[in-house]
Amino acid sequence: MSETKLTLDTFELYCDVVGNPTPEIQWWYAEINRVDSFKQLWDGARKRRVSINTAYGNNGVSVLGITRLTLEDSGTYECRASNDPRRNDLRQNPAITWIRAQATISVLQSEWSMSCST
Template structure:
């Protein structure tokens, strides 16, 4: 489990996304639960070609903490890779004219997609 610790107000993961191995045709979900004051913004990073095929969904809720779920259905071999959840609660995090005092924290999960024996029979 990857965790980032900083000052009490800095964002930290609770816990971080976990790596998995899946088969083609399966689905997977990665969870990103981030705590901090103010509530951190969450971003997911990867190549989003699957989003155009309506296979990728991201659900995010903000309250006392930020929680986000990345879900990909009907996995293909091209979905293998490293997915990254980024979080920051620095008010200047997206300001292009100033450097944030707290940088984005990152947690990564690697998804390995293997060819399903069943999918080769179709």
């Protein structure tokens, strides 16, 4: 999925996962042309412009929202889900399988005009 937005816009991405046990959902971000350098996102990041709302039941549903977009918000956003109980064990080799879904968001400078009078 690819989407183009203007600065100061808002966007939301949805992630719905099913598994037994219900998978944990995480959101990750990589800058444009830097898909080898994903960083985890969290609720309240980027000066509280990032919101992550996740609910777990028979399935997991998560919504990532970013408000007041800036040019620096352009990039690849990834929803990752895993139900492996060892996924957060730092003593394990990083062989845990995460299911991933990606969306690329491009943010363009919005147009504006100013008029002056004397």
